[in-house]
Amino acid sequence: MKYIFYYNTKIGRIGIEENGVAITRLDFIHKDVQEEIIEKHETVLLKEAIKQLNEYLDGKRTSFDLPLEPKGTEFQKKVWNALKEIPFGETRSYGEIAKIIGNEKASRAVGMANNKNPIAIIVPCHRVIGANGKLVGYAGGLDLKEKLLNLEKNNEK
Known part of the structure; x- marks a missing residue:
């Protein structure tokens, strides 16, 4: 199951997506997002991702410690x-x-x-x-x- 949640941050609105195991996307949201066939649900992993991202944006974190699974070649x-x-x-x-x-x-x-x-x-x-x-x-x-x-x-x- 994929989960996505949208956050307002110091750098604007972002969406973070995970697949139940790892972070799969972080997108900058430049306009209203169309409803997707992805459950909008803030999971423990998404909460940790936004916590670490906010620490980074506050100058308190220099690296991320998150499981990642980007899709690509x-x-x-x-x-x-x-x-x-x-x-x-x-x-x-x-x-x-x-x-x-x-x-x-x-x-x-x-x-x-x-x-x-x-x-x-x-x-x-x-x-x-x-x-x-x-x-x-x-x-x-x-x-x-x-x-x-x-x-x-x-x-x-």
């Missing part, structure tokens, strides 16, 4: 696992992630996988920037990406 999962290894307060370029996963010519594919990350913030795709150091693409918008990076920069332990 093997390549995407490889990229997302590499994203989880980027330390709090640091960034990597798409090319650097490509090298980390052993395919240095795959920076565009890394960008596409980054774009498809279903568990934003917890799988920190906001920590990936362009090779020139510029902020590029983010599901929550570049303003939010900059805000998250600044939050991390200002709260490094």
Whole structure:
């Protein structure tokens, strides 16, 4: 059974989804959500996820300790696992992630996988920037990406 619950946070409205075992999605809600065929129910796991997310947004948490099961291709999962290894307060370029996963010519594919990350913030795709150091693409918008990076920069332990 899938469960989803919607929360108002410091960064706006988000939806967190889980499958009974692990977190499967974290979405930024930019408009009214259509009713879905997913039970809206706040589970123990969803409560823990929002608790950890709020601690992160308050500058009190630098990493997440949640079971995760993002759905994607093997390549995407490889990229997302590499994203989880980027330390709090640091960034990597798409090319650097490509090298980390052993395919240095795959920076565009890394960008596409980054774009498809279903568990934003917890799988920190906001920590990936362009090779020139510029902020590029983010599901929550570049303003939010900059805000998250600044939050991390200002709260490094």
